[in-house]
Amino acid sequence: MIDTAASGKxxxxxxxxxxxxxxxxxxxxxxRMSVTPLGGGLYEVESQSDNTYFVDLxxxxxxxxxxxxxxxxxxxxxxxxIEINEGRVPPPGKEAxxxxxxxxxxxxxxxxxxxxxxxxxxxxxxxxxxxxxxATGDLLVVVAMTDYRANQxxxxxxxxxxxxxxxxxxxxxxxxxxxxLYPIPSGLRPEQVEPRHVRRYSFPRxxxxxxxxPGNQSELSDFPEPK
Ligand SMILES: [Zn+2]
Ligand SMILES: [Zn+2]
Numbered sequence: 535m536i537d538t539a540a541s542g543k544x545x546x547x548x549x550x551x552x553x554x555x556x557x558x559x560x561x562x563x564x565x566r567m568s569v570t571p572l573g574g575g576l577y578e579v580e581s582q583s584d585n586t587y588f589v590d591l592x593x594x595x596x597x598x599x600x601x602x603x604x605x606x607x608x609x610x611x612x613x614x615x616i617e618i619n620e621g622r623v624p625p626p627g628k629e630a631x632x633x634x635x636x637x638x639x640x641x642x643x644x645x646x647x648x649x650x651x652x653x654x655x656x657x658x659x660x661x662x663x664x665x666x667x668x669a670t671g672d673l674l675v676v677v678a679m680t681d682y683r684a685n686q687x688x689x690x691x692x693x694x695x696x697x698x699x700x701x702x703x704x705x706x707x708x709x710x711x712x713x714x715l716y717p718i719p720s721g722l723r724p725e726q727v728e729p730r731h732v733r734r735y736s737f738p739r740x741x742x743x744x745x746x747x748p749g750n751q752s753e754l755s756d757f758p759e760p761k
Pocket of ligand 2: 637
C-alpha cells in the first residue's frame with residue numbers, strides 16, 4: 535500500500551458558507567488534518583491538535599471524545615467522508631496503488647491490490663479494444679496487457695528485446711508490453727491469410743493509441759511522438 539494521505543496536514547477548500555452550516559462539518563474542512571487509510575474501512579486521522587484518532591467509516595465510529603461521549607458524527611468521520619468524496623483517499627474495500635506505467639494513484643479492490651500490475655484508466659488497454667500503431671497507422675486489436683516491460687521481452691526470431699527492436703527505439707524501455715493481433719480483413723480467403731494475421735505481436739504501450747475521437751487529442755498530447 536502506498537500512502538496517499540497528504541504529506542503534511544492540510545485544510546480543505548471551504549464550501550460556500552450557505553452550503554454548510556453545521557459547525558462540525560465546517561471544522562471538518564477548515565481544520566488541518568491528515569487521513570491515512572489502514573484498510574478494512576479503517577482510517578487514521580491526525581487532528582489539528584496532534585491527536586490521532588481511528589475512524590471506522592462503515593460503522594460510523596471514531597475514537598475521539600466527541601464521538602465516544604456524545605455519540606455524534608464528529609468532524610473526523612466527516613473529514614474521512616469528504617476526502618473519499620474528493621478522491622483523496624480510497625473508499626472502504628479499495629486500496630491505493632500506483633499505475634505501473636505513469637505512477638498516478640489508482641484505487642483498486644483490496645483483495646487484488648497485491649496481484650498487480652495495475653493501470654489507470656488512461657494507460658490500461660482492454661482485451662478486444664482497437665488500437666492504432668502510431669508508427670504505421672495500422673489498426674490492431676488488443677489481446678492483453680502483460681506484466682512485462684519492453685526491455686524484458688525477446689522478439690521471436692530476433693536477437694533483441696521489444697525495447698531494442700529498431701522501430702521501437704524512442705519509446706520508453708520500461709514500457710508495459712501489450713500483445714496485439716492484426717485483425718483479419720473481412721472477406722479474406724484462407725489462402726490469402728498471411729502469417730501476420732494469426733500471430734501475436736508485442737508492442738510497447740506508448741506505441742499504441744486509442745483511435746482518435748473528434749475533439750479528443752489527449753492520448754496524443756500526453757505521450758508525444760518519439761524523437
Ligand atoms: Zn472523531
Ligand atoms: Zn497510468
